[in-house]
Amino acid sequence: MSATEASTHLRENPFALAREQLRRVGEAFGVDPDLIGVLSKCKKSVEVSVPVAMDDGRVEVFEGYRVVHNVTRGPAKGGIRYHPGLTHDEVKALAMWMTWKCALMGLPFGGAKGGVVCSPKSLSHSELERLTRRYTTEIINEIGPEKDIPAPDVGTDAQVMAWIFDTYSMNVGHSVLGVVTGKPLAVGGSVGRDGATARGVLYCIRTALQKEGRRFPDTRVAIQGFGTVGRNLARLLAEEGARVVALSDSNGAVINQYGIDVPAAIVHKAEHGTLEALPGTDEASNEELVELECDVLVPAALEQVITADNAPRLKAHMICEAANGPTTPGADEILEDRGILVLPDVLANAGGVVVSYFEWVQGLQEYFWKEYEVNAKLNDIVVRAFEETWSARDRFSTTMRNAAYGIAVQRVAEATTIRGLYP
Ligand code: GLU
Helix, strand or coil: CCCCHHHHCCCCCHHHHHHHHHHHHHHHCCCCCCHHHHCCCEEEEEEEEECCCCCCCCEEEEHHHHHECCCCCCCEECCEEEEEEHHHHHHHHHHHHHHHHHHHCCCCCCEEEEEEEEHHHHHHHHHHHHHHHHHHHCCCCEEECCCCCCCCCCCHHHHHHHHHHHCCCHCCCCHHHHHHHHHHHHCCCCCCCCHHHHHHHHHHHHHHHHCCCCCCCEEEEEEECCHHHHHHHHHHHHCCCCEEEEEEEEEEEEEEEECCHHHHHHHHHHHHHCCCCCCCEECCCCHHCCCCCCEEEEECCCCCEEEECHHHHHCCCEEEECCCEEHHHHHHHHHHCCCCEEEEEHHHHHHHHHHHHHHHHHHHHCCCCCHHHHHHHHHHHHHHHHHHHHEEEEEEEECCHHHHHHHHHHEEEEEEEEHHCCC
């Protein structure tokens, strides 16, 4: 993806949108405006420069960030994103959403996010390692197992987490398992972490279908994005008997209304680096996928793909936000009027941070669980949060987003009030 292409994914300022969502929730749930004022700011934000020796001998200087939105309920938690279109305000919005996500799930964490403006696909393995180690060193005073715990996000993976873990550990002189989550199993990762976000999305869709007396078989699902989340979700849905009718990556979408052969799509993507020309499918654009006739639309890539522009044309019955911030507040109003159920990001994609919490706990205790324990505990937490959100939505006659954010904001507000303002 080129930098120009990448910079187009944010049509509106994401931090302004996140603050607008908070303002609406504060009003709807009667939260003290002074508290909303506190929560609409990020607690701490660092901007660092990351000089990297490139393979060809040049030195390239990248821009990096780590933003902590809130730590009232516990250490800050949130991923690290490598993307050419990343902006500081985007990281702030993502940090705020992590605060709500952790609170909604009842995890003892606040919210953070970080990232480097770079195109990870165009860096060599060793350039990526040097960039990660230098970025980690630049933010080393900000992170730590009791302070702020990074994890994977768009453009980063278990290998990147291993380098963060190693760089931090080498600096303090001993292995610190709790400094980062999403690590490989060989260095203290948790079983089930890789597929955890997708699994949480699956549990949310399943619970929402059950509310309507429906089940997976024959449910038509369109997934936008084929990264860790989109790919694992497609696999899990196919295993459940759902019909995956569309998939996409940054090159475009592939469609088959009778159902895509998902294992074949995974092999095709691994072999060719793209979903293009997947046998048995028709090609379309990402924009066309979003407007496709289906039961469940899952945006699983970047922010702002569902906007006031395309919301009137969406044909999905339900939207499940595997990505963070894929729907703008303008689109939300239209979808609400049209009666389209939206399962919001802080609920739908929280499986990742829930299993990150499990990984952190296992690392601190140096005692590791079995996969069935991880999945069962994940199911308990996500389904409980879903039910709490569903009943708040009924009680306040509001949307799932307002209900989810409302519960989360009230939890953070309560903790803030009980702790009291320092000094
Ligand atoms: N980046 C993921 C998210 O947005 C996971 C964060 C984490 O595990 O800390 O939820």
